[in-house]
Amino acid sequence: MNIILRILRYNPQTxxxxxxxxxxxxxxxxxxxxxxxMLIKRNLDSTLxxxxxxxxxxxxxxxxxxxxxxxxxxxxxxxxxxxxxNAVVTVEPLKSLPVQRDLMVDYGKFFEAYRQVKPFLTPAxxxxxxxxxxxxxxxxxxxxxxxxxxxASCHSACPVVADKNVDFxxxxxxxxxxxxxxxxxxxxxxxRLDVLDQPNGxxxxxxxxxxxxxxxxxxxxxKNINLTKRxxxxxxxxxxxxx
Amino acid sequence: MMSSVFKHEFDAVIVGSGGSGLYVxxxxxxxxxxRTAVISKLLPIRSxxxxxxxxxxxxxxxxxxxxxxxxxxxxVKGGDYLVDQKSAAILAEDAVQAVYDLxxxxxxxxxTEDGRIDQRRFGGHTRNFGEAPIKxxxxxxxxxxxxxxxxxxxxxxxxxxxxxxxxxxxxxLLDGRxxxxxxxxxxxxxxxxxxxxxxxxxxxxGFGRMYRTTSNAYANTGDGPAVLARRGVPLEDMxxxxxxxxxxxxxxxxxxxxxxxxxxxxxxxxxxxxxxQYAPTLLDLAPRDMIARAIxxxxxxxxxxxxxxxxxxxxxxxxxxxGRDILQKKLPxxxxxxxxxxxxxxxxxxIPVQPTAHYAMGGIPTDLxxxxxxxxxxxxxxxxxxxxxxxxxxxxxANRLGTNSLVDLIVFGxxxxxxxxEFVKNTDTKxxxxxxxxxxxxxxxxxxxKRNDGDTEKIRTSMKTVMMxxxxxxxxxxxMSEAVKQLQSLRRQAAQIGVGxxxxxxxxxxxxxxxxxxxxxxxxxxxxxAENRKESRGAHAREDFPSLDDEAYLNHTLAWLDDDxxxxxxxxxDLSIWKPKPREY
Numbered sequence: 001m002n003i004i005l006r007i008l009r010y011n012p013q014t015x016x017x018x019x020x021x022x023x024x025x026x027x028x029x030x031x032x033x034x035x036x037x038m039l040i041k042r043n044l045d046s047t048l049x050x051x052x053x054x055x056x057x058x059x060x061x062x063x064x065x066x067x068x069x070x071x072x073x074x075x076x077x078x079x080x081x082x083x084x085x086n087a088v089v090t091v092e093p094l095k096s097l098p099v100q101r102d103l104m105v106d107y108g109k110f111f112e113a114y115r116q117v118k119p120f121l122t123p124a125x126x127x128x129x130x131x132x133x134x135x136x137x138x139x140x141x142x143x144x145x146x147x148x149x150x151x152a153s154c155h156s157a158c159p160v161v162a163d164k165n166v167d168f169x170x171x172x173x174x175x176x177x178x179x180x181x182x183x184x185x186x187x188x189x190x191x192r193l194d195v196l197d198q199p200n201g202x203x204x205x206x207x208x209x210x211x212x213x214x215x216x217x218x219x220x221x222x223k224n225i226n227l228t229k230r231x232x233x234x235x236x237x238x239x240x241x242x243x
Numbered sequence: 244m245m246s247s248v249f250k251h252e253f254d255a256v257i258v259g260s261g262g263s264g265l266y267v268x269x270x271x272x273x274x275x276x277x278r279t280a281v282i283s284k285l286l287p288i289r290s291x292x293x294x295x296x297x298x299x300x301x302x303x304x305x306x307x308x309x310x311x312x313x314x315x316x317x318x319v320k321g322g323d324y325l326v327d328q329k330s331a332a333i334l335a336e337d338a339v340q341a342v343y344d345l346x347x348x349x350x351x352x353x354x355t356e357d358g359r360i361d362q363r364r365f366g367g368h369t370r371n372f373g374e375a376p377i378k379x380x381x382x383x384x385x386x387x388x389x390x391x392x393x394x395x396x397x398x399x400x401x402x403x404x405x406x407x408x409x410x411x412x413x414x415x416l417l418d419g420r421x422x423x424x425x426x427x428x429x430x431x432x433x434x435x436x437x438x439x440x441x442x443x444x445x446x447x448x449g450f451g452r453m454y455r456t457t458s459n460a461y462a463n464t465g466d467g468p469a470v471l472a473r474r475g476v477p478l479e480d481m482x483x484x485x486x487x488x489x490x491x492x493x494x495x496x497x498x499x500x501x502x503x504x505x506x507x508x509x510x511x512x513x514x515x516x517x518x519x520q521y522a523p524t525l526l527d528l529a530p531r532d533m534i535a536r537a538i539x540x541x542x543x544x545x546x547x548x549x550x551x552x553x554x555x556x557x558x559x560x561x562x563x564x565x566g567r568d569i570l571q572k573k574l575p576x577x578x579x580x581x582x583x584x585x586x587x588x589x590x591x592x593x594i595p596v597q598p599t600a601h602y603a604m605g606g607i608p609t610d611l612x613x614x615x616x617x618x619x620x621x622x623x624x625x626x627x628x629x630x631x632x633x634x635x636x637x638x639x640x641a642n643r644l645g646t647n648s649l650v651d652l653i654v655f656g657x658x659x660x661x662x663x664x665e666f667v668k669n670t671d672t673k674x675x676x677x678x679x680x681x682x683x684x685x686x687x688x689x690x691x692x693k694r695n696d697g698d699t700e701k702i703r704t705s706m707k708t709v710m711m712x713x714x715x716x717x718x719x720x721x722x723m724s725e726a727v728k729q730l731q732s733l734r735r736q737a738a739q740i741g742v743g744x745x746x747x748x749x750x751x752x753x754x755x756x757x758x759x760x761x762x763x764x765x766x767x768x769x770x771x772x773a774e775n776r777k778e779s780r781g782a783h784a785r786e787d788f789p790s791l792d793d794e795a796y797l798n799h800t801l802a803w804l805d806d807d808x809x810x811x812x813x814x815x816x817d818l819s820i821w822k823p824k825p826r827e828y
Contacts, residue, residue: 011746053291129340
């Protein structure tokens with residue numbers, strides 16, 4: 001079938017502003033949008049710039065906005081977004097992160113927020129020459145947030161990051177925090193409380209659910225954030241009682 | 244026009260931020276005062292280790308009795324005795340502690356009912372030297388690689404390792420056999436950066452992108468081994484390239500062997516479980532080379548699903564009897580891939596699969612501490628290391644067992660990192676001259692300016708087709724000598740073309756051309772090495788020489804890339820533990 005890929009282009013060295021460019025291409029309905037972008041790059045315009053790597057939805061390189069929604073180009077098939085012959089499919093870079101060139105954005109701020117939540121195990125106890133014991137039930141508590149590939153789709157979709165509080169650490173950082181807060185092997189909330197219990201931390205989230213809707217890994221992002229909020233409350237109530 | 248050049252000085256520079264690169268960085272950064280940098284052409288955690296699915300083999304014995312020597316033996320036999328046996332023994336012994344280390348650092352393994360790391364069956368892994376399949380693969384659902392990559396990156400953040408993201412390796416600077424540093428181009432600015440280093444470790448991963456159908460990422464273009472080959476470093480056993488039996492038909496996306504480990508069955512077009520004919524004991528859990536050949540034999544005999552070997556035929560991987568619960572719990576990503584790319588529910592319908600180019604057993608020759616070997620006599624480079632898929636230690640021999648790639652990068656990443664940390668403590672700072680960077684800068688500028696007349700894609704497609712047809716699962720001398728000539732001509736053509744984009748910022752076209760040139764050099768060495776080995780062993784199956792020939796070929800190949808040809812030397816195999824014998828499963 002034929003489709004029009006309408007791509008938002010920007011070259012910092014030659015352009016003052018972004019503008020759309022149309023590419024008319026013949027594709028299969030089962031092609032990935034990434035295949036279509038590669039077809040354009042390798043046959044029509046080698047200057048078209050975007051990131052890519054694994055091409056099957058596990059590395060997070062090619063998150064972008066396709067027909068208005070954050071998606072991975074390698075996990076979106078033509079027939080998912082183009083219903084009929086000559087359908088127009090718009091492709092834009094992620095929001096809330098500065099555009100570098102065409103579909104590439106600067107993830108600097110995103111990874112900085114990620115680092116803030118101490119995204120590494122702070123062991124609750126030390127073991128020697130053996131594994132920590134963790135029951136399947138304990139393990140399943142963190143299954144959802146461990147799926148995160150840091151593609152920043154949720155960050156781009158978040159209305160709080162976009163308008164209300166640009167300093168909000170964002171949904172991805174909170175998912176990464178939840179991954180450790182609820183890990184039975186970790187010290188949990190305590191080492192991360194100073195970042196999470198802040199106006200720019202978990203409390204910035206107003207449960208718009210946009211993040212959950214776009215997550216290409218199917219993570220219940222908002223639920224993870226709300227569980228974290230509840231954990232903070234419980235933790236503080238307990239601390240107040242103790243003192 | 245002079246390029247802007249930036250200079251950096253480090254003790255240890257690691258090229259590549261996949262599993263092995265990050266593990267090395269962790270070890271190297273543990274020594275106080277060591278200045279360690281990781282250079283990667285990708286952003287954090289985009290590396291292809293993250294795509295590994297099924298597990299990491301280690302004889303923990305959590306679900307049934309197991310011993311490291313059984314694991315080592317399986318590795319040696321799986322590699323058709325071209326494995327260095329002492330390396331395999333270390334691999335299997337160190338794997339146990341390496342898995343505990345990963346768990347202790349937070350890796351969320353799937354668990355047994357009593358809370359220990361769960362283990363499952365995988366191809367070629369057996370109990371008591373081949374008796375029956377064994378549960379040895381430690382896994383985190385079907386996302387084990389993702390979890391390893393995440394865990395290691397998390398620990399690197401904890402240890403404050405310096406990262407240079409989106410820097411592409413252009414050259415490794417050697418003064419005779421002494422490594423002085425590297426040259427890289429920064430994607431964001433197009434600037435040339437020179438890194439002086441006491442030690443450099445290359446961990447750039449695989450290069451499956453030289454084949455038409457592959458499970459490999461776009462980024463898997465063998466930048467490290469290609470750059471080193473051009474600098475006169477030999478490459479070992481390049482003729483051995485693994486085709487994973489079960490890639491999604493037409494796309495190459497991997498369906499983990501773990502699916503067969505959980506009980507999945509391969510069926511031909513008649514619905515028959517054909518592995519009964521080829522490997523009566525291990526069946527669908529035979530080593531990958533045997534299963535890939537069995538699938539090709541079924542297809543060639545007209546027993547594929549289409550029943551027509553002339554078309555792009557395929558077979559079925561049947562998981563319908565496993566039930567939705569097991570699939571969702573133990574193989575969630577696979578289930579998701581089937582839904583996304585095939586609109587298919589694996590609990591209801593079998594998955595159409597074909598072999599897909601997957602893993603390079605060969606690569607940069609190293610000793611047990613990751614130090615790069617210069618020749619068959621065993622002379623070493625100083626301050627030059629390699630680890631992971633781009634290296635050859637050699638624990639995979641002629642055919643790698645499933646899970647052993649992850650074991651390799653953890654075990655030998657750790658060893659190399661430790662050795663490198665000690666080495667830099669006792670070595671003087673190296674300073675490289677600016678000449679090398681100016682030469683690199685000029686070459687890149689010329690490439691940017693020169694017009695791109697559209698041949699790049701033609702060259703790339705030709706390379707992939709040639710490799711698929713002549714250096715794939717089955718090989719023949721006539722086709723391979725033709726392939727070597729064609730690749731030679733493609734290399735010459737690729738050296739002449741330009742990018743046609745003078746932009747310095749985010750010039751991804753320039754990157755793609757550099758990657759293509761790297762792939763072509765490695766494809767050339769691979770094809771020439773395959774033509775040179777006139778026997779069949781492991782993944783190297785020749786129709787004109789269908790038998791093993793231990794007398795002439797039970798040794799490693801060392802291959803040097805000359806300008807327009809490849810020359811070889813034989814390097815001996817360590818056979819100190821088990822005597823070679825024909826493989827039966």
